[in-house]
Amino acid sequence: KQFHGYQTGTIRLEPDGWFFTTPFITFADKYYDFKFKPNDVVIVTYPKCGTTWTQEIVWTMVHNPNLNNPKASLPVMIRSPFLELDFLIYSSPIDPTMPGTFLHDTFAQAHPNRNPKDGIFLQLAELTEDPRIIKTHLPFSLLSPSLLETCKVIYVARDPKDVAVSYCHHSRLIKIHGFEGPTSDFVDHFVNDTFWPHLKEGWNRRKHPNIHYCFYEDMKANPKEETLRIHKFLDLNLTESQLNNIVHYTSFQEMSKREQDNLMGSDTRSMWNEEVFNKDGGFFRKGVTGDYKNKLSEEDIQKINEWTKENTRDLDDEFKYKI
Ligand code: A3P
Secondary structure, three states: OEEEEEEOOEEEEEOOOEEEEOOHHHHHHHHHOOOOOOOOEEEEEOOOOOHHHHHHHHHHHHHOOOOOOHHHHOOHHHHOOEOOHHHHHHOOOOOOOOOOOHHHHHHHHHOOOOOHHHOHHHHHHHHOOOOOEEEEOOOHHHOOOOHHHHOEEEEEEOOHHHHHHHHHHHHHHEOOOOOOOOHHHHHHHHOOOOHHHHHHHHHOOOOOOOEEEEEHHHHHHOHHHHHHHHHHHOOOOOOHHHHHHHHHHOOHHHHHHHHHHOOOOOOHHHHEOHHHHHHHOOOOOOOOOOOHHHHOOHHHHHHHHHHHHHHHOOOOOOOOOOO
């Protein structure tokens, strides 16, 4: 694997052009060599495609089918660890080894014997109770080559125009991302980012028996059906009534209600830009398909469509976003 400086604080991985902040170098091999277990479920997504929703569906099916597990009140990132969160945290001003920080304290509460120096979230992923439901935004090519031979993977894709809107909001909301420019600047960044290689790496593996490839739009249109497909893929044995309850419990409305409690972490609000929160909402912004029509200019829509056309030429017609 080869790294070279792209701009200050950022690296670009050749030959595919994945972008990362420099602390990724410290962790890249650890992620690549991460030991997955046969009963892990790994949720692989490009950011803002419905990761948290899928984590909550899977974690609840596996660990809380009767909706009475007290651990359900822990933040989702503690129950279902974010594999590479350390490198993002270490590229921010937050020092997660400092007692008193939200990340440190939440982690200490979950795993008191940790050694923060080796990466808090990496260890959380290692120590999490089986079966582990692990989240990652890393593309397949930066994860263990034996991932699909070892455990089950759920890949979630979403319309790039809605992803652009959601990601722009996220980048404004979270202080450490601190994006302050206009939406059109964000779109310019987005069409240079690695959305397509990420989705294609997933799509090209979709026929592997250990991958379940799903679309946010289908989950939104038919939540029950899509939940049943995940249930079948995971070989679980829940009752109709348990599944109905889980569909309700993981709806946007119910999850956004839990955002007020602890779903995203007790102190998340301190990491958010209040102005953005008051204007456009929190992590659970809107949870719909097609909001780009209200948020993107004609020019930006056109830009994303052309970029999509170019990048989906080689994909078959089954691919939802092919133009
Ligand atoms: P919006 O910003 O469009 O509302 P991720 O978890 O990958 O970061 O994705 C976040 C997006 O998924 C946000 O999209 C969020 O609102 C949406 N989302 C989260 N939970 C959801 C749910 N239960 N149903 C529908 N959308 C959900």
